[in-house]
Amino acid sequence: MNLNENEKPIGVFDSGIGGLTVVKRIASTLPNENIIYFGDTARVPYGSKSNLTVIEYSLQDARFLINKGVKAIVVACNTASSIALDELRKHFALPIIGMIEPGAQAAKAATKSGKIGVIGTRATIGNKAYSEAIRKLDAKLDVVERACPLFVPLAEEGWIDHKATYEIAEEYLKELRSLNIDTLVLGCTHYPILSKVIKKVIGENVTLIDSGVASAEIVENELNKINLLTENKLQGKQEFYVSDIPVKFKEVADLFLGRTINHVHKVDLEVLTEI
């Protein structure tokens, strides 16, 4: 065992800054690990783009992290996880953990009635990523999916308890509610920000699955299995890279990560497309 390998950081990438909610989960599960985050804010969002484009961007994002010397990659973007995971695993040998399988496993573990709802971006839902992953675990489970494209901009606006957010949640979730699901997968990293509204509208008795929490546990298991967990006992360090620093970056980063980011590195798009 090479000690040095263990002390490499975990790489996390996302289409933008939604994945900071996943960093928060990983840091809570694995507080001693160093984390390098890359957010592709110059090309965000991925959720409305084509599969080919999402695969191309994801390969670039992963390459950027690998060049930074990470020991594993977490694809903290449900859209990229649902579209690009196989392609990423074909290209790179290190452990790559997505959002879909962990979320599907957590949903299977949580449901009693066997009726599961999944919400996500248009791309994630269009690819039926969650329903296929859940049915692969147990073909008897009943899965209904629904795209909620306005939830991302609502979360980024910080309208986490606004009347309009309730109206929109009502429209998006009414069908799922009428189907009496007992478990709802939040299949987009932005959605945990809106969990209060979602919970109120879908019903307090419905279990919400945060794929970020589920994937943080898988990261721990995977690294443990191959003896790659850090032996560091101090608090892990985090570094943040983005391809663009958007106007509202600081505000949104605070809301998503739950603490202030003091320094963020800007990566030129040329660097990304040439590696």
Added chain:
Amino acid sequence: MNLNENEKPIGVFDSGIGGLTVVKRIASTLPNENIIYFGDTARVPYGSKSNLTVIEYSLQDARFLINKGVKAIVVACNTASSIALDELRKHFALPIIGMIEPGAQAAKAATKSGKIGVIGTRATIGNKAYSEAIRKLDAKLDVVERACPLFVPLAEEGWIDHKATYEIAEEYLKELRSLNIDTLVLGCTHYPILSKVIKKVIGENVTLIDSGVASAEIVENELNKINLLTENKLQGKQEFYVSDIPVKFKEVADLFLGRTINHVHKVDLEVLTEI
């Protein structure tokens, strides 16, 4: 006068497909002109990105159109117009028409009370592009600006008469309404799609300025001045290029352009970043 020059197409670019509302206006004002449209759907939206990134993307978009042999360029994106117009005019010699000045002129012509409101994306409003352009025309005019980031995703969802859209418009427009403006500039190409809601919320007596209509008139004047209007008497042809074909492309294009696009060309991002 080189006849050939007149028969070149007008180039129109936008961050995505919102600019199709501008194509609709140009085609209505100048029905015999050929139009080439480029929508940067692989990197949409520009409205939440940094100035440097918006300038870089805009230069690439313009270069793409120039390589297609256009005689003039319409920057059918308020964000790009507000940030990149000077830079574009420095780089390229052909006529380049943005959205801001035409919209500002139309607002000045329309207002009686001298109180003008402007709504747009976070980037357009953050740059104070409209208020500066309007005050340059007449320093006595009173301009109040407000960013409405959720209007773009609402228009793309097609929620043009939804209860939630009214709620959101109510939140965004209440301050402007209380200031008794008599003219409101729709400073984003997506907003004319929501004009029914906006009109109801801001008040039926407020004149809405569609910058697309205003800029189409400027295009006509500019081309007329330099004798570059087409002499073609048949209906002009339109060609559409995008950097990505998003999941909902057809639906949204129909809504924005007012007719079906039968064929759209996909441009690889590499082509764009290398020209």
